[in-house]
Amino acid sequence: MNIEGFRAYCLAKKGVTEEFPFDANTLVYKVMGKMFALTDLDNFESVNLKADPEQVMLLQERFSAVLPGYHMNKKHWISVMLDGTLKDSLICEWIDDSYNLVSASLPKKDREILKEL
Template identity: 55%
Template sequence: MNIEEFRTYCITKKGVTEEFPFDEHTLVFKVMGKMFALMALERKPPQANLKCDPEKALTLREEYDGVIIPGYHMSKKHWNTLYLEQLAPAFIKEQIDHSYDLVVNGLTKKLKEELRNLTL
């Protein structure tokens, strides 16, 4: 999966915005204002950071040694960095969905209701 495919999949999800809050090279995806994915546009090979359940994060790092690593410049407990070109697109989409769902599940009742009422 390349960075454009990653971006396209992220922005199709309900309530997602994209922005550059850190610098002009780091694209951040948020759902209802909460970050669930980010990618450094200049990094070679392409990679992205995704939020992950801590136990699942450890399992993925073991299973995909060197391809999924602790989140670069992020909480190592809650974030993974994925090397996009070395993983199947369907698997990456599953990880994006997992990250998105983790963030949505952690939203306040008010924000969850706002998200439910949004149209795509």
């Protein structure tokens, strides 16, 4: 996966914005204002994604390219190394999971707005 593919995939989702809330290099994707994916724009070697806490350890055990979320809550976030060992389709599946987890936790009002988009 390259940065253009990652950006296009994230931005194609409903209610998503692309932001730089931390610095000029940390590219963050949010759904209705809540973060679901981030990466280093200049050094696109990994992406951080939200994950189901029950799956975090399983993913780390099964895939050497999945690490605890760098600078994130290790119970809820994973860092996916983009070292070529994972298929893009699997990374996209995890992006979907992250988006869906965050979307499901939005306040009811925001979930309703998201449905209408």
